[in-house]
Amino acid sequence: MAQRFQDQFGNPHGMGGRLAGWLMALTNRDLNAWAIDQLAVRPGDHVLEIGFGPGLAVQALARRARNGSVEGVDVSPLMVEQAIRRNAAMVKAGRVSLRVGAVSALPYDVGRFDKVLAVNNVQFWPQLADDLREVARVMRPSGVLAIVLQPRHAPSAADVLAVRDDLIAQVRAVGYRRVRSAVTSSSPMPAFVVLGDRPA
Numbered sequence: 001m002a003q004r005f006q007d008q009f010g011n012p013h014g015m016g017g018r019l020a021g022w023l024m025a026l027t028n029r030d031l032n033a034w035a036i037d038q039l040a041v042r043p044g045d046h047v048l049e050i051g052f053g054p055g056l057a058v059q060a061l062a063r064r065a066r067n068g069s070v071e072g073v074d075v076s077p078l079m080v081e082q083a084i085r086r087n088a089a090m091v092k093a094g095r096v097s098l099r100v101g102a103v104s105a106l107p108y109d110v111g112r113f114d115k116v117l118a119v120n121n122v123q124f125w126p127q128l129a130d131d132l133r134e135v136a137r138v139m140r141p142s143g144v145l146a147i148v149l150q151p152r153h154a155p156s157a158a159d160v161l162a163v164r165d166d167l168i169a170q171v172r173a174v175g176y177r178r179v180r181s182a183v184t185s186s187s188p189m190p191a192f193v194v195l196g197d198r199p200a
C-alpha cells in the first residue's frame with residue numbers, strides 16, 4: 001500500500017495521483033523556489049522543465065523569462081492537467097506550453113532551450129545516460145541544465161551526498177561541462193542541485 005502510494009510520485013494517476021499532486025504542491029514550494037534561483041534564468045531565456053508535476057515552478061520561471069518562454073513535459077496526463085490549471089493565465093497568454101511527454105524522447109527540435117530544469121524526477125528517468133544525452137540534444141550550445149533532488153527517504157545526510165556524488169559522476173561522464181553543485185538544508189533531508197553546461 002505504502003509502496004503503491006510512493007509509485008504515485010513517479011506517474012501520478014487516479015485518485016491517489018490527485019492526492020500526490022496536492023501533497024507536492026503543498027510541500028515542494030520552497031525547494032522549487034531554490035531550484036529556480038540556482039538556474040539563474042534570464043529575461044530572454046527559453047526554458048524547459050522536465051517532470052513539472054503540479055506545476056509549482058512554471059509560473060516563477062515564466063516571470064523570470066519575461067521575454068522568453070517556458071515549455072514542459074511530464075509523463076502524467078493528470079499532472080499536465082493540474083499544471084495547466086495552476087498556470088492558466090500564462091498558458092492563455094502563450095507564454096507557457098505544457099504537454100504529456102517523457103525525458104527519453106523530448107518532443108522538441110535540436111538546440112531549442114537556454115535552460116533546463118528537473119526537480120525531484122531524475123530518480124524516475126529510465127536510462128540516465130541516454131536521457132542526459134537527449135536533454136543535451138534540445139539545449140542551445142550555451143545551455144545549462146539544473147537537476148535538483150531531495151532524496152527524502154535517504155537514511156542520512158551522508159547518503160544524500162553520496163547520491164549527489166554519483167549523479168555528478170554520471171553527468172560528467174556524458175560530457176556536460178563545468179559540472180557544479182550546491183546543497184540546501186531542508187527537512188527531512190538536505191536537497192542538492194547538480195548544474196552542467198551542455199556537452200561540446
Ligand SMILES: C[S@@+](CC[C@H](N)C(=O)[O-])C[C@H]1O[C@@H](n2cnc3c(N)ncnc32)[C@H](O)[C@@H]1O
Binds near residue numbers: 011024055101125
Ligand atoms: C515527485 S514529482 C515532482 C514534481 C515537481 N517537479 C515538484 O517538484 O513538485 C515527479 C514528476 O516527474 C514526472 N516524471 C516521472 N518520470 C518522468 C519522465 N521519464 N519524464 C518526464 N516526467 C517524468 C512524474 O509524472 C511527476 O509529475
